[in-house]
Amino acid sequence: MKLLAEKEQEIQRRFELVEALYDSCQAGNLQQVKDRLNQVPEALDGGDYDMTSYYPAHFGRSPLYLSVQEGHHKIVQYLLDQGANPVPHEFAARYHSDDFTDWMGAISQRGHHHVLSLLKRGIEDTYGPPLDDRNFHHHIRMRDVMTVKNMVEEDSQLLFQVDTVGNTGLHWAVESDNLKMVRLLVDAGAKLDVRRGDGRTPLAVAIFGFHRYWRRDEKSEIIQYLISRGASQSLIIASARGDLKLAREILQQDSTAADRLDPMRRRPLSCAAEIGNEKIVALLLEHGADPNSRELMCQGGYALHAATANNHFRVARLLLEYGANPQHWVDSSGDPIIIAHYNQNAQMVQLLYSFGATTEIQFYASEYRIDVVAEILKLKPTACNDVLPYQWKKPWNQPELALDIMSLAVRYGASFENEGDYKLINTTLAYPQVATFLYQHGGCPSKVLVRAASGFHLANLDTLTFLVEDRGADVNFINQDQLTSLAKAAAAGKADHVSYLLSKGAEVSQSEVPYWKQPLYLAQKNQHWEIVSMLQ
Known part of the structure; x- marks a missing residue:
């Protein structure tokens, strides 16, 4: 201890x-x-x-x-x-x-x-020279093969120009799932193993997709073509593709590769776990892969979460046997036990509990398990400030029980002065009467108003009215990002919210806020011309 x-x-x-x-x-x-x-x-x-x-x-x-x-x-x-x-x-x-x-x-x-x-x-x-006025990548995204062909024949250096995040034309051709364009660019001399800002090569884009690290958007024909033309296959690529033979060959040459962080900030183990390839997972673990080694936005490792999220029970058990920590969070997706509950996978839940997993008190609150919340608070009173859930389980038809749970937390000493706007707005949307209780015990309705003004999670005019007229939210409150509720509403194009906030005294301009965070600037930037007229 x-x-x-x-x-x-x-x-x-x-x-x-x-x-x-x-x-x-x-x-x-x-x-x-x-x-x-x-x-x-x-x-x-x-x-x-x-x-x-x-x-x-x-x-x-x-x-x-x-x-x-x-x-x-x-x-x-x-x-x-x-x-x-x-x-x-x-x-x-x-x-x-x-x-x-x-x-x-x-x-x-x-x-x-x-x-x-x-x-x-x-x-x-x-990463390479910037795009010039010819906007080479635009023609690739538009799938205009003839124009791209003519441009490359005239100036092959276009192949190496990058956008503001390091994408080359080949990255965009792969993302467009356009094999003909990919062939054209590779034949013209495009670099196969060039990395963009997040470390992805064109081959990695073909396997993992263009966007966030967990999204798989595999393009099999393009993958085979790039490999046939000599694209490098690291251990992370072999693991993600389930290529056991290649994985063995790489590890025979360099056993330390098993736990090496790729420039994408992913590790081979999580890639193999994600597709449920038990043989590669076992091979990597035998060569020293640590299931708890940090990855991008997964500082406690992504392997167990990936296996759990995809219901790969045998892989999850193997990872746990090798010491995977079942408590690590992954970005905004919770820990393995939360995702197992979400998937309603009772077998996986039981497995995780058997290896020492515990569920956060806020999860039991979200499930209206006041009995469990009470037992936890009795054993650990300091957990009272962790009771408020990120979201209450739908349908939202248990306001009295939700209020009883939060009242219990307050009796143990919970207060909400430092509570973020995310939990508060979700409770405001689900159970206004519970939110009233939270605001009476320190919660800041002004902070929540800024988030609600954009229409977050379907917040509407009734939400704004409740916060301003019932809970006294300040329409001119400036949050930590130097944004006001009027600025958020203007940026999101919520004309009815803008009209309401103006009627309640919201200021169009505040001297302490940079001009690029002012309502008028944001409305103009996002081309919400009706709102521009209202603000002018």
Whole structure:
């Protein structure tokens, strides 16, 4: 118990150091950034810590992203000099779209021209020359083979131009599932193993998909073609494809590859576990793969969660036998026991419990299990502040029981002054009477109003009315991201919300808020012209 307590204290210490680093990046204090990054060097491209005790949704941010937002060019230069990825993973892993260049456009519009030049130089040095006015990638996405052919014949250097997240034309051709275009580009000399900002090669895009790390969007014909043309197959590729023969060959040459973090920040073990390939999972474990080794947004490892989520029982058991921790969270997807409950896989739930898994108290609250909540609080009264669930189980027809559960938590000392807006808004939507109780015990309705104004989780005008008129939410409250409820409504195109907030005294402009976070700017940026007229 003493060792566990000491570990949790160390986790909390590093948690606070990373938070402090983020604060320094936003404030523009270069010396503090240097000092704090020296203490937590693993946070260079985003917070990274043991997730046993904490859920780190906001740790997906990176120091570079925060510094760029505020225009702190000296910090941006320092972070790039330290080896920071010039493509922050907030964008590289999540936000691929045709208008993605808005990342650079927004920086320019904010007047951060020095920052923009630093980023462009960093991207060019790391990934390749930027797209020019010919917009080569657009024609690839439009599947215009003849135009692309003519452009490449005229200038083969177009093959190596990259967009703002490091995609080459070949990445886009693969994403478009256009084998004819892929053949054209490869024949013309496109690099097969070039990596974009999140570390994916064209072959990796063909296997894993274009977007977030867990999404599989396999394109078998393109995979076979790229391999036939010589695309490199690392152990992570062999594991994801279920190629046992290749996996053995790679491990015979280099056994340390079994637990090596790929540039995509994934590991072979989780890729094999995800497809339920027990033989490759066993092979990797025998060669030293650690099921708890960190991965992108899965600091306690993704293998067990992947096996559980896909109902691969035998693989999950094997991982647990090799010491997989059943308590690690994965991004916003919970831990293995939560996903097993969600899948209604009783056999998997039993397996996880038999290896020491426990379910968070908030899960029992969400399931209206007041009996279990009461037993946990009796044994651990300090868990009272963890009772409020992320979401209440539907149908939302048990308001009295939900209120009893939260009343029990308060009797043990729970308060909600520091509660985030996510849990509060979900309770507000499910059970307004329970939300009223939470606001009476410290919850901040103004903070929730900002999130609700965008229509989050179907929040509507009734939600806003409840928060403002019943709970006294401040329509001019500015949240930690320097956004107001009016700004969120304007950005989301919620004209009825904008009209209501204006009628309640919402200010169109606040001097302490940067202009690019003002309601009018956001409405114009998103082309919500009706709202622009209302605000003008």
